[in-house]
Amino acid sequence: MKTKILDILYAHQNKYVSGEQMANDLQISRAAISKHIKKLRIEGYSIDSMTNKGYCLQSDNDVLYAPHIQNGLSSLYHQIDIVDDADSTNTAIKHMSSLKEGYVLIANQQTKGKGRNGRSFYSPKQSGIYMSIYLTPTLSMQQSLKITACVSVAIQQAIQKVYGLSAKIKWVNDIMMKDKKIAGILCEASLEMNTATLEYMVVGMGINVHQFEKPKALEGIAGSIEDFTSIKKDRNTLIKEILNTFEYYYQTINNNTFLPIYKEHSYILHQDISIIKQDSVINAKAIDINEDAYLLVRYDDNKIDTLSSGEISIRKK
Ligand code: BTN
DSSP, X not given: OHHHXXXXXXXXXXXXXXXXXXXXXHTSOHHHHHHHHHHHHHTTOOXXXXXXXXXXXXXXXXXXXXXXXXXXXXXXXXXXXXXXXXXXXHHHHHTOOSOOTTOEEEEEEXXXXXXXXXXXXXXXXXXXXXXXXXXXXXXXXXXXXXHHHXXXXXXXXXXXXXXXXXXXXXXXXXXXXXXXXXXXXXXXXEEETTTTEEEEEEEEEEEEOSOOOOOGGGTTTBOOGGGSOSOOOOXXXXXXXXXXXXXXXXXXXXXXXXXXXXXXXXXXXXXXXXXXXXXXXXXXXXXXXXXXXXXXXXXXXXXXXXXXXXXXXEEEO
């Protein structure tokens, strides 16, 4: 019954639906509707009620709700699970068996969120989107960076569409707003050793949506989307937009449709950068991004190098 009531409320989000209409549609009493609404409010749903008008699911309602996300998405995303907390959605997916391409796991918080190069990803409750997708792409290991690029472009475009903000993509896996990191991507793959092709890939993304109290280590480095806009949207809307957009770039990955946008919104292209590899720092200029999403750089001695992600970090100078 809860799902049925939520379906009606979501179908009319930001508008009032009368208790009588809901009761008739669902063949239960108005008192029963009122009881369910009370329970939903306790679960965190933001539902207004008005005499003679009924109930209204507010536009800023921010409870993650899978059927609402899934509604209108293609069959690629055949199952979307939402959990209250996970250690890491990437790790959780890697421990699951018999998954099919397009499975999505979203957590409301992560206790051991993982970032690249062994770093952690701060994932406080109710503040962000912590989401992983299980994929089985027919790509070689060498081409796998293209998936990260597709996700970056999908997040960039979705933020643009939902909030009107023009974020930048910091090769290879960070989304930046005005020098603050607002999102990161961690793709983990299992390799078919004989053919050096991908067996499966877990595509994880962490997006800081609402303002949150930053731990000392993130001060001046991390930000959230809402640090840069007064527009408030529920996370379901952004998730849906990201999944939809990602699907397009993923399905057209062999035509590199992601590449022009990846370059256009690059944070480092044509800039002087520092490349940090283990303990050494090398200065270079970022000159291009190639069809495999590798970064081309020119060192001070004019030598050109092609970088795949590896253990490298990039800093803009
Ligand atoms: C980075 O910034 O280096 C990458 C961060 C990736 C974070 C996401 S949140 C969902 C998924 N689960 C994880 O543990 N990590 C990724």
